[in-house]
Structure formats: structure tokens, C-alpha cells
Amino acid sequence: MKVQRSIVSVFVLFALALAACTTAPAPTTAAPMDVQATAASTEASAGGQPAAAAVAINIQNFSFDPNNLTVKTGTTVTWTNMDSVNHTVTSDTGLFDSGELGKGSTFSYTFDKAGVYTYYCIPHHSKMQGTITVTD
Template sequence: MKKYILGLSVLFAVVVMAFAACSKSSSGSNPEPAPPATPPAASVSVEIKNFAFSASSVSIKKGGTVTWTNADSTPHTVTDNAGSFDSNSMATSATYSRKFETAGTYTYHCNFHSSMTGTVVVSN
């Protein structure tokens, strides 16, 4: 009878260990879900500083506004590559705002400094 109980105990232990091993998931089999994408904002601010637009790419909702502020010591412009908007020369501390009514991607630059470029992505 002792052999029977001992054998049953060993069998039970093996079954429990096998079940526990099978129920563990490897880290690669259940990837973490991606964090939700940040929805486009209704309004965004872009700082012009150190001869760059910061942030150089922004996303807004259709009907949203982007406001650029010149925090540099020299004048800059915010000029759409396709010609749909232009801030003209912005002195230090000047701001320029543009409301975007049509979805799409707008690329822009500074007329005085060709290396300065940026993008506004407008979604529905």
C-alpha cells in the first residue's frame, strides 16, 4: 500500500509540475499592447529658437490653430511651400497664428534660413 501511495504522490507531483510549466507564457508570446496614439490637438504652439522650428512636425485636428513664436534674436518667416500662408518677417517675440480648415500635410520653411523647415499634419 505504501508503494501505491508513494507512486500516486509522485504521479500527482509530475502532473502538477507539467500543468504549471504549460500554463506559463513566454514574454514573446503575449506582446504588450501598443500605447494609444496621441490624438491630434485642437491647437499647437511652435517655438522658433536656435534657427529651428520646435517642434518641427505637429499634428492638429481640422479647424485647429498653430501659433508660432519667434524666440530667436533674428527675424524669421513661416512660409508654406505651396504658398497658402506666409507670416512675413517676424521680429523677436512676434507671433503668427494660422487656422487649418482643410485636412492634409503642410510643409513650410523660413524664407531667410532655408535649413529651417517644418510640417503641420491636419486630420479630420
């Protein structure tokens, strides 16, 4: 009887060991699932709404840098004034106007329609002009 019981317990241990072995490959199957999850989240951000494009223009040494820029529709352009003199980012058509930007100040505008957008700086109109060309 005693021998039989120990045989049973050995069997149980063996079964447990087997179970441990069969559950061991679980991480291997979990790994591809992680990859799928990553791929799915990448798809989610890529699909539907297109990633918002952003472009930066520096206002430096009394000029817009770059002062001629082509972007896709939906792009947000952000101007940053690097000068210690105040500047503005003012649309020729009145579409946008940053107002006076002090040093380090930024102004952003999102171009949703294709077209050619010219702008200038109010205090320095004659020498500070820029163009944003927006394409579909």
C-alpha cells in the same frame, strides 16, 4: 381678552417661525439648480461649435519646435519667434506667409482642411523647415 391676544401673537410668532423653517431648505434646492446651470453652460460650450484647438510652435535656435506636428482640422497653430534673428513662417504652396517675424512676434494660421502642410523660413530655407499634418 388680553390673554387671548397674546395667545394669538404667540401663534403668529410660531407661524412665522414655521415659515422661516419651511423656507430654510430653499438653499438646499438652490444648490442642485446651480449644478444644473453649470452643467448647462458646460454643455453649451461643448456642443455646437467644437472648442477651438490651439497649438504653439516655438521658433528657436534656427528651428521650428516641434518641426513635425499633427493636429485636428480647425486647429490654430501659433508660431512665436524666440530668436533675436528675424524668421518667417512660409508655406511651400503659398497658402500662408508670416512675413518677417522679429523677436517675440507671433504668427497664427488655422488649418481647416486635412492634409500635409510643409513650410519653411525664407532667410534660412535650407535648415528651417517644418510640417503640419492635419487630420479630420
